Amino acid sequence: MTEADETWFDRQPPSLDAFETMAVEAYRDLPDGFRKLCGEIRFLVADFPDDDVVKEMELESPFDILGLFEGRGIGELDSPATGEMPNRILIYRRPILDYWAEHEERLGDIVRHVVIHEIGHHFGLSDDDMEAIEARA
Numbered sequence: 001m002t003e004a005d006e007t008w009f010d011r012q013p014p015s016l017d018a019f020e021t022m023a024v025e026a027y028r029d030l031p032d033g034f035r036k037l038c039g040e041i042r043f044l045v046a047d048f049p050d051d052d053v054v055k056e057m058e059l060e061s062p063f064d065i066l067g068l069f070e071g072r073g074i075g076e077l078d079s080p081a082t083g084e085m086p087n088r089i090l091i092y093r094r095p096i097l098d099y100w101a102e103h104e105e106r107l108g109d110i111v112r113h114v115v116i117h118e119i120g121h122h123f124g125l126s127d128d129d130m131e132a133i134e135a136r137a
Contacts, residue, residue: 013097014093014097014107016045016046016047017045019045019091019093019096019111020043020044020045020091022107022108022111022112023043023045023089023091023111023114023115024043026108026111026112026115026116027041027043027115027119030116030119037074037123038074038087038119038122039074039086040086040087041071041087041088041119041122042086042087042088042089043088043089043115044088044089044090044091045090045091045092046090046091046092046093047093047094048062048092048094048095049062049065049068049090049092053065053068062094062095063094064095065095066091066092066096066099066110066114067089067090067092067114067115067117067118068089068090068092068118069087069089069090069118069119069121069122070087070088070089070090071085071086071088071122073121073123074122074123074124087122089118089119091111091114091115096111117130
């Protein structure tokens, strides 16, 4: 058995709990002022998006989405709704693992990117806005 085989022989993919830990740590590593602007955000990790999400977003496959922001953006918070749940960011484990297998990026970096991207939606940024910001960075 080679050294690489010994390293990976008995390993399993990271669990849902491990993904949640990575997401929470990525959020915790953001600057305090930025996190204060985010308010209360909960993280939920699932293997895949619900069928309703796939249909609503017109995805070809549940692998086509890595994360999702659910809630009201910061620009909409001036008029709170009764009984409203806190904003949440959903992280989709299997699509992220698939993306990781196809790219030369560290798994934690991918999860961090997804968390920051979804927080961008909280601030009212569109996918195009965030792509333009990333292209300039």
